[in-house]
Amino acid sequence: MDQDMLKRQAAEAALQYVEGGVIGVGTGSTVNHFIDFLATVKSRIEGAVSSSEASSERLKQHGIPVLDLNAVGDLALYVDGADESNRELSLIKGGGGALTREKIVAAASERFVCIADESKLVDVLGAFPLPVEVIPMARSLVARHLVKLGGTPVWREGYVTDNGNLILDVQGLQIRAPMQLEQQINDLAGVVTCGIFALRGADVLVLGSERGPLTHQKG
Numbered sequence: 001m002d003q004d005m006l007k008r009q010a011a012e013a014a015l016q017y018v019e020g021g022v023i024g025v026g027t028g029s030t031v032n033h034f035i036d037f038l039a040t041v042k043s044r045i046e047g048a049v050s051s052s053e054a055s056s057e058r059l060k061q062h063g064i065p066v067l068d069l070n071a072v073g074d075l076a077l078y079v080d081g082a083d084e085s086n087r088e089l090s091l092i093k094g095g096g097g098a099l100t101r102e103k104i105v106a107a108a109s110e111r112f113v114c115i116a117d118e119s120k121l122v123d124v125l126g127a128f129p130l131p132v133e134v135i136p137m138a139r140s141l142v143a144r145h146l147v148k149l150g151g152t153p154v155w156r157e158g159y160v161t162d163n164g165n166l167i168l169d170v171q172g173l174q175i176r177a178p179m180q181l182e183q184q185i186n187d188l189a190g191v192v193t194c195g196i197f198a199l200r201g202a203d204v205l206v207l208g209s210e211r212g213p214l215t216h217q218k219g
């Protein structure tokens with residue numbers, strides 16, 4: 001099975017967690033499959049809170065109402081992909097640039113179900129460059145701090161987030177203490193948020209695999 005089929009398998013398996021109400025929906029190619037599956041049960045849900053303009057567009061194309069988080073309060077379920085997950089279900093996210101809104105919707109949700117193909121499961125986070133969303137005027141300042149933290153930041157040139165900010169992709173990190181590093185980077189002046197999701201990691205990880213969907217629960 002190719003990687004996209006494995007993503008599709010994980011997305012379909014996540015449908016079992018949908019019990020109705022308003023669903024938090026993330027961003028990316030795996031989530032795009034999830035949105036397509038969600039459309040098959042749309043009569044059972046009230047709508048979705050989306051983490052990006054791209055996902056909102058896809059949800060609307062399926063006739064799924066896109067709701068404002070401010071109007072709906074806390075959510076029972078958030079489904080999103082990841083660029084990497086370790087075995088404690090701490091994640092790197094933001095390959096698609098939607099990390100800040102993803103972090104907001106994850107924080108508002110009781111249960112975070114992460115869907116991915118099995119290649120995303122790693123022992124140590126950091127082989128995937130860590131996305132950091134920064135306010136434009138702070139780009140160089142934040143980059144210098146990230147170098148001091150041992151990384152090599154690369155400006156994602158030509159890319160602007162849905163919030164009007166920039167992304168630095170930080171290469172060369174071996175993230176052995178994800179919670180501490182998440183806090184440390186988030187505390188830098190000019191950082192909106194970083195793509196480590198450890199303080200609020202996933203509760204369930206569903207991985208598409210050749211043996212069928214594999215589920216990991218947070219310990």
Ligand code: 5RP
Nearest residue numbers: 028029030081094095096098
């Ligand atoms: C977007 C994300 C995505 O969840 C992550 O990049 C995984 O994407 P894909 O499902 O396409 O592999 O964090 O900001």
